[in-house]
Amino acid sequence: MAVRALYWLTQDLRLHDNEIFHQVRDHADNLLCVYFIEPQWQTFNRYQLKSMGEIRHRFLLQSLQTLHANLTKLGQQLVVVQAEPLLSLPALIQQHRINVIYRSRHCGWYEQQQWQYIKQYFPHLRFVEVDTHTLYSQQQLPFHLSDMPNGYSKFRKLIERDTNVTKPLPQPKYLPPPPKMNSSDYLDIGRVYIADNPNVEWQGGENAALMHLQRYFSCDAPANYKETRNALSGWELSTKLSPWLACGALSAKTIMAALKDYEQNVTANSSTYWIFFELLWREFFQWHAHVVGRHLYRFSGVQNKRLLTSFYPSRFKQWCSGSTPYPLVNAFMKQLNQTGYMSNRGRQIVASCLLNELSLDWRYGAAYFEQQLIDHDVASNWGNWQYIAGVGTDSRDKRWFDIEKQTRLFDPDHAFIRHWHGDETLYPLDTYDIDDWPISD
Numbered sequence: 001m002a003v004r005a006l007y008w009l010t011q012d013l014r015l016h017d018n019e020i021f022h023q024v025r026d027h028a029d030n031l032l033c034v035y036f037i038e039p040q041w042q043t044f045n046r047y048q049l050k051s052m053g054e055i056r057h058r059f060l061l062q063s064l065q066t067l068h069a070n071l072t073k074l075g076q077q078l079v080v081v082q083a084e085p086l087l088s089l090p091a092l093i094q095q096h097r098i099n100v101i102y103r104s105r106h107c108g109w110y111e112q113q114q115w116q117y118i119k120q121y122f123p124h125l126r127f128v129e130v131d132t133h134t135l136y137s138q139q140q141l142p143f144h145l146s147d148m149p150n151g152y153s154k155f156r157k158l159i160e161r162d163t164n165v166t167k168p169l170p171q172p173k174y175l176p177p178p179p180k181m182n183s184s185d186y187l188d189i190g191r192v193y194i195a196d197n198p199n200v201e202w203q204g205g206e207n208a209a210l211m212h213l214q215r216y217f218s219c220d221a222p223a224n225y226k227e228t229r230n231a232l233s234g235w236e237l238s239t240k241l242s243p244w245l246a247c248g249a250l251s252a253k254t255i256m257a258a259l260k261d262y263e264q265n266v267t268a269n270s271s272t273y274w275i276f277f278e279l280l281w282r283e284f285f286q287w288h289a290h291v292v293g294r295h296l297y298r299f300s301g302v303q304n305k306r307l308l309t310s311f312y313p314s315r316f317k318q319w320c321s322g323s324t325p326y327p328l329v330n331a332f333m334k335q336l337n338q339t340g341y342m343s344n345r346g347r348q349i350v351a352s353c354l355l356n357e358l359s360l361d362w363r364y365g366a367a368y369f370e371q372q373l374i375d376h377d378v379a380s381n382w383g384n385w386q387y388i389a390g391v392g393t394d395s396r397d398k399r400w401f402d403i404e405k406q407t408r409l410f411d412p413d414h415a416f417i418r419h420w421h422g423d424e425t426l427y428p429l430d431t432y433d434i435d436d437w438p439i440s441d
Contacts, residue, residue, distance in 0.1 A: 017168035055340035066205025107289035209244035242375035289379035301391025331422030340374035
C-alpha cells in the first residue's frame with residue numbers, strides 16, 4: 001500500500017537537522033507539507049492581547065517563505081492554510097487519502113490537545129511525533145518524565161553526567177513528491193508581500209539563521225559571552241540566536257555542534273560553557289512544560305501558591321507603553337515595542353517591576369511578552385515568568401530587582417535610557433484622566 005504522509009509543521013521551519021524529513025524520505029511515497037496560520041493568533045485573548053504581534057508575525061512569514069523556497073528546490077512545496085487546524089486538517093486527510101501524519105513534539109498545552117483530538121478523530125491513521133525542537137529526545141533523557149527534577153540545577157547535573165548531544169542531521173537531498181493541490185484554496189506564501197521594518201535586525205528563515213550562526217562563531221564573541229551577555233544592547237554581546245531557535249528555523253543541536261567546533265578549534269572557556277548552560281536552561285523549560293501541562297498558565301503556578309496582587313488597568317498600560325515612573329523600565333519596554341527584542345537582563349528587570357513595583361498579575365506580563373517578543377517560546381516565556389513570580393520551579397519567593405541599582409550597574413551614564421527615550425515619558429502611578437490613561441500634561 002502506498003504511504004501518503006502529511007507533515008504538520010509547527011516549530012520546525014527548516015530542512016537541516018530535521019529527522020521528520022529523513023523519515024518521510026525513506027518511508028513515504030507522497031508527502032504533503034502543511035503549516036496552519038491560526039486566525040486566533042490575531043484576535044484578542046483573555047488578557048485583551050494578541051497571541052502574535054506584528055513583528056512576530058512578520059518574522060514567521062519570512063521563515064515560511066524561506067522554507068517554501070527551499071522545499072521547491074527539492075520538488076516539494078509548503079501548503080500554508082489560514083485556518084484552525086482542527087477544522088481544515090480532516091478535509092486534507094480525506095482529500096489526499098493520508099495514512100500517516102508526522103509532527104514535531106510540542107510542549108504547549110493547547111498544541112498537545114490539538115494533536116490528541118486529531119488522533120482520536122482518525123484512529124485508523126498512524127501518528128508519529130519526533131523531538132525536533134530540543135537538544136535531546138525524550139528517549140535520551142536520563143529519567144522518565146514523571147520523575148523529572150523540579151529544579152534546573154539537578155536537571156543540569158543529570159544531563160551533563162549521563163547524556164550526550166547527538167550530531168545534527170544534514171539537509172535531505174531529495175523528498176517524496178507532493179500530491180496534486182488546488183493552489184487557489186491556500187495562501188501563496190511565496191508571493192506574500194512583507195513590509196520592511198528598519199527597527200528589526202532579524203531576517204526570518206533558515207538561510208538567515210545559518211548565516212548568522214556561522215558569522216557568530218567566526219568571531220571572538222563566544223569567548224566573551226559570559227562577560228557581555230548582561231549588556232543592555234549590542235548585536236554580538238549575546239548570541240541573538242533565539243528568534244530562529246523559537247520558530248525552529250534553527251535547531252538546538254546545530255547550535256551545539258557549532259559551539260563544540262569552536263571549543264575544539266578556537267577556545268573553550270567559561271564563556272563557551274555558559275552558552276551550553278543557557279541551552280540547558282531552555283531544555284529544562286521545554287520538558288518542564290510537558291510535565292506541568294496547563295498549570296504553566298495557572299495564576300498560582302506549579303506550586304499552587306497564593307499571590308497577593310490586584311489589577312490596575314492604568315498601571316499595566318503604563319508598563320506596556322513604557323510610561324512608568326522608572327526610566328530604565330520605560331527604555332526596555334520601548335525597545336521591545338519597536339524591535340520585538342529585549343536583553344535577558346532587561347526581561348528580568350521589567351518582570352520584577354510589574355510584579356513588585358506595580359503589584360500586577362504575572363500572567364499579563366507573560367501574555368504581553370508572548371505578543372511582542374520575536375523569540376517567544378511558550379515554555380521559556382511562561383516558565384521564566386513563573387520563576388520570577390515565585391510560583392514556578394523554584395521554591396523561593398518572587399525575585400526583586402532594585403531598579404536604581406540595576407541602572408547604576410548596567411546603564412550608569414544613562415546612554416541606554418537616552419537612546420530609547422526612557423526618561424521622556426515619566427508618569428506617576430494611579431493618576432487617571434477620563435479615559436483611564438496617565439495624565440499627559
